Amino acid sequence: MEEVELCFPQLLNTSCRRLERPQSEALLINILLFFISVLTAALNLLVIISISHFRQRSTSQLHHVYCYIINQKLHSPTNLLLLSLAVSDFFVGLLMFFQILLIDGCWPLGDVVCILYQYVAYIITSASVGNMVLISVDRYVAICTPLHYSLRVTKSRVKACVFLCWSCSVLCQTAMLKDNLVQPGRYHSCSGQCVTIINYIAGIADVILTFIGPVTVIVVLYMRVFVVAASQAHATRSRIAAVRCSVTVTAKKSEMKAARNLGVVVVAFLVCLCPFCFITITGQDTVLDTSSVVFVISLFYFNSCLNPLIYAFLYPWFRKAIRLIVTLQILQPDSCKANVL
Numbered sequence: 001m002e003e004v005e006l007c008f009p010q011l012l013n014t015s016c017r018r019l020e021r022p023q024s025e026a027l028l029i030n031i032l033l034f035f036i037s038v039l040t041a042a043l044n045l046l047v048i049i050s051i052s053h054f055r056q057r058s059t060s061q062l063h064h065v066y067c068y069i070i071n072q073k074l075h076s077p078t079n080l081l082l083l084s085l086a087v088s089d090f091f092v093g094l095l096m097f098f099q100i101l102l103i104d105g106c107w108p109l110g111d112v113v114c115i116l117y118q119y120v121a122y123i124i125t126s127a128s129v130g131n132m133v134l135i136s137v138d139r140y141v142a143i144c145t146p147l148h149y150s151l152r153v154t155k156s157r158v159k160a161c162v163f164l165c166w167s168c169s170v171l172c173q174t175a176m177l178k179d180n181l182v183q184p185g186r187y188h189s190c191s192g193q194c195v196t197i198i199n200y201i202a203g204i205a206d207v208i209l210t211f212i213g214p215v216t217v218i219v220v221l222y223m224r225v226f227v228v229a230a231s232q233a234h235a236t237r238s239r240i241a242a243v244r245c246s247v248t249v250t251a252k253k254s255e256m257k258a259a260r261n262l263g264v265v266v267v268a269f270l271v272c273l274c275p276f277c278f279i280t281i282t283g284q285d286t287v288l289d290t291s292s293v294v295f296v297i298s299l300f301y302f303n304s305c306l307n308p309l310i311y312a313f314l315y316p317w318f319r320k321a322i323r324l325i326v327t328l329q330i331l332q333p334d335s336c337k338a339n340v341l
Helices: 023-053 065-071 077-101 110-144 146-152 155-176 178-182 200-238 245-282 291-311 316-326
Strands: none
Touching: 023 077, 023 291, 023 316, 077 110, 077 155, 077 291, 110 146, 110 155, 110 178, 110 200, 110 245, 110 291, 155 178, 155 200, 200 245, 245 291
């Protein structure tokens, strides 16, 4: 019985104990995490290929700001942000394979790989949240100040913001985990453990930078967007007799659709992020001894799977790009010029 409970039976005095979990429950958790991991990586990979490969410009008449956001060329500032988000979420999907190893409470890959996994995971998740903030700023400028959008949001500025987002994630996580990086495993109490410990001040700063700050910015910006969208819809209905009916109906539908999509974005982000940040603050995220903690962590990772569904699957060009990718038509010469808009 003693050997069954230990992570490394040959290390009787130093080995960690395996978590006591029913076999059926452990199997279900493994299948769930594996499914989310594969789905997250696959969906975000489709987004990466779609935005990176296809280069055609839109030839349609852009008469409204929301139509502009949807029908713009694929290498536009907005889609560059979506590409950065898809890259971070793609690596989140890959990192979930390592999370599966911790289900039974035992880490078999050693202290160095453990701290590298934790370090990369912190960077990727913080960069993903940062990309969400950048996208919310982009939508705010596009919807609330459409006449100044093309001047304020350019490719060069977006690339600079994306670079700063990833650079700040690397620098912040390096400073927060420097003690763990210098001496991997210094906080491990037994063999087979994979945890990282940070001081109180660094923990508070991390919560503010990766949770309170981003959530506040996103909620405030999207509330402003809802107000502007509602006021524009009301103004459109009041001018129904002064403009062509077809244009009015199109504009109204675009505004209402944008408002609904933004609502989905905010709700999904908060539902997936808030429970995880709560267990992080209480220090439960490093101990997967309860099903509720595992569920919360899975929910947090599942947000990276929802992002391509929310931000990309709503766009008609993405569905066309998927058909070309799945049918392997992208392997044909000049496939990057295919009409997906």
